[in-house]
Amino acid sequence: MKIFTSAQIRELDKYTIDNEPVKSIDLMERASRAITRAITEEWSNETPVVVFAGPGNNGGDALAVSRMLAEAGYKTTVYLFNISSHLSEDCATNKARLIESKKVRDFTEVTLEFDPPKLEAGTLVVDGLFGAGLNKPLAGGFASLVKYINASPAKVVSIDMPSGLIPEDNTYNVRANIIRADLTLTLQNKKLAFMFPENQPFIGRLKVLDIRISQEAMDATEAQYTILEENMIRPLIKKRNPFAHKGNMGHALLIAGNYGMGGAAILATKACFRAGAGKVTVHTPRYNNVMMQISVPEAVVQLDKEETAFTEPVDTEDFDALGIGPGLGQSEPTSIALIAQLRRANCPIVADADALNILGNRRAWIQQLPKGIIMTPHPKEFDRMNGNSADSYERLSKAVSTAKHLQAYILLKGHYSALCLPDGHVIFNPTGNAGMATAGSGDVLTGIITALLARGYKQAEACILGMYLHGLAGDLAAKKLGMESLMAGDIIEHIPAAFNYLSE
Numbered sequence: 001m002k003i004f005t006s007a008q009i010r011e012l013d014k015y016t017i018d019n020e021p022v023k024s025i026d027l028m029e030r031a032s033r034a035i036t037r038a039i040t041e042e043w044s045n046e047t048p049v050v051v052f053a054g055p056g057n058n059g060g061d062a063l064a065v066s067r068m069l070a071e072a073g074y075k076t077t078v079y080l081f082n083i084s085s086h087l088s089e090d091c092a093t094n095k096a097r098l099i100e101s102k103k104v105r106d107f108t109e110v111t112l113e114f115d116p117p118k119l120e121a122g123t124l125v126v127d128g129l130f131g132a133g134l135n136k137p138l139a140g141g142f143a144s145l146v147k148y149i150n151a152s153p154a155k156v157v158s159i160d161m162p163s164g165l166i167p168e169d170n171t172y173n174v175r176a177n178i179i180r181a182d183l184t185l186t187l188q189n190k191k192l193a194f195m196f197p198e199n200q201p202f203i204g205r206l207k208v209l210d211i212r213i214s215q216e217a218m219d220a221t222e223a224q225y226t227i228l229e230e231n232m233i234r235p236l237i238k239k240r241n242p243f244a245h246k247g248n249m250g251h252a253l254l255i256a257g258n259y260g261m262g263g264a265a266i267l268a269t270k271a272c273f274r275a276g277a278g279k280v281t282v283h284t285p286r287y288n289n290v291m292m293q294i295s296v297p298e299a300v301v302q303l304d305k306e307e308t309a310f311t312e313p314v315d316t317e318d319f320d321a322l323g324i325g326p327g328l329g330q331s332e333p334t335s336i337a338l339i340a341q342l343r344r345a346n347c348p349i350v351a352d353a354d355a356l357n358i359l360g361n362r363r364a365w366i367q368q369l370p371k372g373i374i375m376t377p378h379p380k381e382f383d384r385m386n387g388n389s390a391d392s393y394e395r396l397s398k399a400v401s402t403a404k405h406l407q408a409y410i411l412l413k414g415h416y417s418a419l420c421l422p423d424g425h426v427i428f429n430p431t432g433n434a435g436m437a438t439a440g441s442g443d444v445l446t447g448i449i450t451a452l453l454a455r456g457y458k459q460a461e462a463c464i465l466g467m468y469l470h471g472l473a474g475d476l477a478a479k480k481l482g483m484e485s486l487m488a489g490d491i492i493e494h495i496p497a498a499f500n501y502l503s504e
């Protein structure tokens, strides 16, 4: 699914209106019918409804929904905020239709003073103040109204967007002045702001309603942001040649695990095998020898000259991909060896965890990273490398510009992991769940992406398939075990089922 900007949404609307063809007001009617259906599916017509409509098309939707709910027998109270004496054309038409229908008995057009109604626990508020057209944070009377709604015990359904949430850049927003919806019914496509964890309290549950915006126009519109879908993943899975042998199924090298963090190396190595690598060699401090051999007998263990840390860059001639960083440590000798290793490697690289922390401590080195490197930071690791960000939008923007500048692949991990490509595009991953918020989950991802690179997937494909597969394995594990008890090893155990599902 593409994520469009507000300007693109307006263009797509216009194209649909001109080419379907459908009148603008009929498109609003269609959207409102979908919104009404979603509301009536969850709340019976015993529920008292209070609708707050703004002056734009979001308000137009809200007025049409008010009429439809009233026709379906809901006791509906409606406030239309028209404080600058200007309504959008379709909003004005829906105001006239609402008055004409005579079903809504309690309709107030607010032009100056507003005496807010009592919002009780059983009441449903429909928030149609502002949607995708919001271009600045809410202030004044609207801010007070939002605070009033948020402070009430009523349930809130937001049309398209929680009012006050700007669809893209929320840097200057005032969080207190954004509606906290229980349910957001967004039209056609998700908005960028929905991808960010700090906006979840505003969105509540999210439903995307299909309002039949022109598919042809959406296909032809170039979007910077895309959310992965299963049908984009299935074609990526390479078929196994019946004559395959371990020598042509990819030889992965992992450099991981210092003293006390051997488990990170074990998790990455197991995940690397489960993701289909023909051979995995793990380079690790001598101390880890026995535990590696016992835990993953399939792997070749290559021992560093040091007992407890990685200090010795290795030749990558014989390997198809390198994954470096899980549990690596950040001592001086390890840092020096890491940089030497990154310079010396002549295969595709995934750098994670301590490899990124080391770079964060020595930022000058970041400029010298080999082109095409994949980095998989969680937000803290990313901030160590790039400085603190005020919010997720700023962090994502920095990741986009860094990926372009370095010609690198930055996979910013989170609930929606964001893969930032060297050409400026961003791909969000929808799989995965909160059960994966457990130590070692990231090490598993490193192992998976390293395996896919070794198998011959290009960087972008390895990241896309890798993060989707990782999240899907986590989802299958959570389905069986529940989120509370999930451990990183369970994600590994479910990689086979995830692969099977995607290969069906």
Ligand SMILES: NC(=O)C1=CN([C@@H]2O[C@H](COP(=O)(O)OP(=O)(O)OC[C@H]3O[C@@H](n4cnc5c(N)ncnc54)[C@H](OP(=O)(O)O)[C@@H]3O)[C@@H](O)[C@H]2O)[C@@H](O)CC1
Pocket: 009, 012, 013, 027, 028, 031, 054, 055, 056, 057, 058, 059, 060, 061, 088, 129, 130, 131, 132, 133, 134, 135, 136, 137, 138, 139, 142, 159, 160, 161, 187, 188, 211, 213
């Ligand atoms: N394809 C689709 O998705 C479809 C979308 N549809 C619906 O249209 C909605 C988008 O409608 P929209 O473009 O009219 O914008 P909307 O959100 O109503 O706000 C604009 C008004 O708000 C004002 N305003 C802005 N910021 C403000 C502020 N801080 N404080 C105060 N005022 C502020 C702004 O004034 P201006 O700044 O322009 O002077 C203008 O008057 C979309 O969310 C969906 O619900 C469906 O009907 C059909 C298909």
Ligand SMILES: Nc1ncnc2c1ncn2[C@@H]1O[C@H](COP(=O)(O)OP(=O)(O)O)[C@@H](O)[C@H]1O
Pocket: 353, 377, 378, 413, 414, 415, 416, 417, 431, 432, 433, 434, 435, 436, 437, 438, 439, 440, 441, 442, 443, 444, 445, 470, 471
């Ligand atoms: N709430 C969540 N929803 C979806 N995925 C999650 C969630 N929490 C964690 N994950 C995934 O788990 C992994 C955690 O990685 P990371 O923070 O590096 O863990 P560690 O350093 O412990 O290995 C990431 O791939 C992330 O996307």
Ligand SMILES: [K+]
Pocket: 058, 127, 128, 129, 130, 131, 158, 159, 160, 161, 162, 163
């Ligand atoms: K809204």
